[in-house]
Amino acid sequence: MRRIGIIGCGTAGIQLAYSLKNDFDVTVHHYEQPQDILNGRIRSTQVHFHPTLERERRFNMPAEDSAPPIRSIHFHLGQQKLFTGNLTGIAASVDQRLGFAESIHDLASQGVKFVHGRLKQEDLLELTHSYNLIIDTTGKAGPLAPFPVETGLTPYQAPQRKCIVGYFTGVQPVKPEGISITVLPGNGEMFEIPAITDSGLATILFIEAVPEGILDVFKGIKNSSEFMARMAKVIEEHFHPIFERIDMDRFALIAENAFLQTAITPVIHRPYAILGGTLILGCGDSVFLSDPITGQGCNTASYAAEQLYETLITHKESTWDEAVGIDYWNRTKHYITAVTEWTNAMTEPLPEHIAKLLMQAASDQMTADGIAAWFEDPTKAHKAFHEHSINQPFLR
Structure with missing residues (x-):
């Protein structure tokens, strides 16, 4: 049985482990144990739209039935509510810490091997001796492999937004159940997302701030109390419809580590390379990293993971060489181009x-x-x- 090494156990790595484990000998290299993941800082806003949830069902991945159903998109322009659009299927947001930890335990019980330890770029060549194929799903910190940048899909050299995320209690949800998006032209966006966490239900408040704009006011904040107070002030000043639904006596982060600040520079890589004679493929944020503004990070990772699975099943008896990588990229390039160009357009003034x-x-x-x-x-x-x-x- 051919041996596949997956580096990383985020959205792409976990789905790939589930999809590939019955046909190949799969080992996952990861640097965090499940309990460390559960006890760690929040990672994302992770809305899985219904095509992603359908893929997870296809590969018999664990489902969190208590996640609040997301049925609609509420869109505001400034303080004005424009419309509520109905999704074609139910979406859900499950705290990645909860989902990843559960999946690692489940995969291990089904025979998938896990190797604990942080890998560096210089470790990759040695790793090629152990596998017929390596899949780099190292996420935003990656890639480890020498995947070339697709310059035509990578127009930015700096982050277009600063991402400010907190998981809160005390926010009355929008009706019908859904995601609320508020656009402040020239300054950024606020996303409000219902989610399930290890601590119960939460409302994710996610600001995408244009650097140096009126929403970019979280610099230097290091602790949860300062973060909560600043979020309350920003909502009161700039997002009145949300502020009116907040019970300030109950408004609080669900935990000390339930907030995050980050900024990413979007970059798309060609997702295949040959190293030491071994084919290396990339999947997820390690190679397809877009701004989070359209909520496509997890969904793109899931789509690409399915296409990678289909590619490997098609070439199950073939030589795993550059031609397999080209086939995988050809299968995904149209979708990745669509996601990237739409997402990039959303960071600019709307046409x-x-x-x-x-x-x-x-x-x-x-x-x-x-x-x-x-x-x-x-x-x-x-x-x-x-x-x-x-x-x-x-x-x-």
């Missing part, structure tokens, strides 16, 4: 025809539902952004 489309959605439910569906299928969003007239066919 005039998109602004008109959002206004049209305020009075037309079909248009509103079509816009909500962009988050489930980014190829629809990409098509919409590259159409220069308002018409229904490109929405659905």
Whole structure:
């Protein structure tokens, strides 16, 4: 049986382990034990839209049934509510700490081997002697492998947003159940997401701040009390509809480590390389890193992991060489291009025809539902952004 080494156990690495374990000898290299993950800092906002949840069901991955159902996208422009668009299927946000820890235990019980330890780039060549294929799913910190940058899909050399995330109690959810998006043109966005955590239900408040703009006011904050106080002040000043739903007596982070500040520079790599005669493939944020503004990080990782699985099953009896890597990239490139170009466009001022489309959605439910569906299928969003007239066919 061919041996596959997966580096990393995030969204891509875990799905790949589930999908590949029955056909190959799979070993996962990771640097955090499950209890360390559970006790660590929050990692993401991790909305899994229904295509991702369907893939997880396909590969018999653990499901968290207590996650609040996400059925809609509520869109605000400044203080004005424009529309509520209905998703075509239920989405969910499960704290990655909970999901990753449970999956590691489950995979180990099914015979997947785990090797604990942090790998560096200089360790990769030695690792090629142990496997027929290595998959780099090292996430935002990666890649370890020498994957070349796709310059045509990588226009930025610096972060376009500063990401400020906290998991809170005391926020009355929007109705119907869903994600609330508020855009402050020129300054950033606020996302409000219902989630399940190891501590119970929480509301994720996620600010994407334009650097040096009015939302970029969390610099130097190191502890949870300062973070909570600053978040409350920003919401009161700039997001009145959310502030009106907050019970300030109950408003608090769910835990001391339930907040995060980060900034990423989006970069897309070609996801295959040969090192020491061994094929190395990349998946997830290690090679397809986009700004979080469209909520596609986990969903893109899941999509690419499925395409990688399909590629390896197709070539199960073939030589694993560069041709396999080219096939994998050809299978994913259209989708990755759509996600990347749509996401990059969302960090810029909205095109005039998109602004008109959002206004049209305020009075037309079909248009509103079509816009909500962009988050489930980014190829629809990409098509919409590259159409220069308002018409229904490109929405659905």
